[in-house]
Amino acid sequence: DGGITQSPKYLFRKEGQNVTLSCEQNLNHDAMYWYRQDPGQGLRLIYYSQIVNDFQKGDIAEGYSVSREKKESFPLTVTSAQKNPTAFYLCASSVGTGGKYTEAFFGQGTRLTVV
């Protein structure tokens, strides 16, 4: 189903805890992205990675961290420094840069709630 899998679907976090959201793709895509979706604000870019062992901050990176140790995986950690983490998180992948076809394929999302 799309080749990009996020887990878990729902996640509850206590205040002060770090949590990690998983994103795996089997599309052989070079580029991977994390977006945050809040009502009325569209999709905002948190971090993106164009190649293994490299990643860049997006528009709202504060309070988040990522790693890209494998081409297939791009986990996102929501740290305790993120003051308002309750949101729907979407992971996406695409072929990559350099004029290549740029369609982004999305995972099914993780809904994170702070309790």
Place this chain on the structure above:
Amino acid sequence: GENVEQHPSTLSVQEGDSAVIKCTYSDSASNYFPWYKQELGKRPQLIIDIRSNVGEKKDQRIAVTLNKTAKHFSLHITETQPEDSAVYFCAAAHTGTASKLTFGTGTRLQVTL
């Protein structure tokens, strides 16, 4: 960086009517403009896209137009059906560099019977 504005935020049309959603972008270097449809509780899915070397693209009931000079692009849905009800997002990217998509804030389309 790129900034994409999308209007309207909500749109209600009667079944069979047309719907138009408009977006503007700020970075003249952007050259790829996709439109995504997101049904309730589901992931966004690409419905149509256009590149800067094309002014218009059509796929059945859906069409997209691009005006590079005005930095403006639009989604047109004709003969709307209830299953067209969803949130639609426009986006822009420069495929030669980061290829990261910057999204608009979305339009909630409601097609009424």
